[in-house]
Amino acid sequence: MIAKANGKAALSAAFLLLACTVDAAAGMIGVSPLRVDFDVAQQTSVLRVFNTGDTDMSMQVDARDWSQAEDGSDEYESTSDVIAVPPIFSIAPGETQIIRVGLVGGQRPDREVAHRLFLTELPQPTFDPLGGQLRMRLIVSLPIFTAPAAVEPASDLEIVETVTAEGVLRARFRNPGNTHIRVQEVAAIDTSGAEAQRTSSAVYLLPGATRDFYFDTGAEDITISRLVAVTDTVGTVEYEVVTP
Secondary structure, eight states: OEEEEEOOOOOOOOOEEEEEEETTEEEEEEEESSOEEEOSSOOEEEEEEEEOSSSOEEEEEEEEEEEEOTTSOEEEEEOSSEEEESSEEEEOTTOEEEEEEEEOSOOOSSSOEEEEEEEEEOOOTTOOTTSSOOOOOOEEEEEEEEOOSSOOOOOOOEEEEEEEETTEEEEEEEOOSSSOEEEEEEEEEETTSOEEEEEOOOEEEOTTOEEEEEEEOTTTTOOEEEEEEEESSSOEEEEEEOOO
């Protein structure tokens, strides 16, 4: 049985800077903005990619449909509903590349549609695998959201199931609304009121989707009494876990 109380919290996004480095072989880019939003009136957008590293980079741009499985894992399929130009580009250190993104289909009147835009680093022809350095390929993934014709008021994040087995609490959260919810973190509070554990990796829940969060209760025989989720749409939501 779950009881729920609401609060408010503000979340912010920062400039995206990603680096993949091994043995000082660095490929670094910045991307702005961090996501793309489309609606009936706005169906084009511009991304700026900055090469903040010290070597030339070549990248491929690929848009895919984005859905989620029952446990919340992301699933992708190829799509022609979103186009990005140029699909392949090279960028020198300190330079900026403009990417134009357009929506050509995939809108729904009743529910937000989600895509992902992947920027994947292409191998450099001058890279020497015997030179004592291993360079990992950089992949950046950005969300694309297309708003429905009628956007419902922000819905509270729901818990639909909590199960404890073999020293692990599994809490399944659900997004009941018609637009996404971004869960910044979920904290587990024990019966003494202390924070027992926290998951801090931000994840999206697409409309109607569910996602499982796991908390270890067996190591110190912890009893979790409350879960506190911080989201970007409905602020902080607190759930009381009532055991039979």
